[in-house]
Amino acid sequence: MSKSAATKALSRSYAGERALTFLVGLLALLGGALALVVGAGWLGEFRGRRPLLDPIAVGWLGGHATPARIAAIVLGVLLLVLGLRWALRSLRPEPRPDLDLDTTEGAELVVTAGAISGAIQADAEQLDGVSRARVRAVGSRTSPALRITLFLHEGTDLKGVWEDLDLRVLTRARESLGVDVLPAAVRLELDTSQAKRVR
Template sequence: MSTSAARRALGRSYGAERALTLVAGLIATLAGAAALMVGLGWLGRFRGQRALLDPIAVRWLGDHALYARIGALVLGVLLLVLGLWWFFRSLRPEPRPDLQLDETPGAELTVTSAAIAGAVQADAEDITGVTRARVRAVGTKAEPALRVTLWLSEDTDVRRVWSDLDTYVLTRARESLGLDVLPTAVRLELDTAGPARVR
């Protein structure tokens, strides 16, 4: 199984958003720092007293109006394309792979992603100390992966929960699906407001 494909499947909901936020934050920080330096006069007292639109820049734009308009038009189109791509990418549902365990004609056996997630979730909620769980099957049919979130009660032995999850829940899922490798991203949270589970 491709490690990069598994990483993409497991990190899809956070990776791109974090990257975009980081880039936007860096640009805003640099712009703010530059404005602060100019306003405080660190780049010269005269420059700090100038108008927001530098007369030299305005004059240059007037002398090269055609190139400035073309540049602004190209930049606007690029920003529009980027914005539309990001908008439709955000609306696109995350793929949920259904696994075909048997492709024999007349005896096909397909396990849906909801069934996989439900079975793993039920097993994870049976672990002592886990108050609730949420599981999602992600990735592709050829390279499935799991995203697991566990809410733990207070004073839970995290090492034991981790061990039970690995040796019991995930091993059983791999064996049931006939997979050698099933990449899994696990998130642990403390459930302070959840009611006690009745068994």
């Protein structure tokens, strides 16, 4: 399981949100730094004492009031639409892909994401040292991926669990689903649900 495969399985659809957040934060940082530099008088004492809104810009806006208002309204509506789209995209549930194993008309065969997760979870729970597992199918119909969380008994051989998971569980899943590549992000945790009480 390569690093890129794990990244694909771990990442949701946050690339756009992260890029936009980064750009907004970068612009805010640059604006604040510029205000600090100008206010401190590092670009000249005259510029540091000037009003926040440049008198030339205020005069131009006063002379072109109608186009300036239209541009401000259009910009405001555009920012509102982009903000709503961003919020809705961030709040939507993550898709769980079903796989089309056979697309022949009249003999279609679809395996649901729940069935994929359940089968792989059952296989993973049979591994030595694994007390329970949680599996989630993510991605899309054309490029599915897995998120696997294994809860291990104390003292379990991690290397052995990792090799068994790759050779037995994931290989069998790829062969059963008929895919060459099935990225998986694996999280290993010590199972504390059955911890003994200290008296």
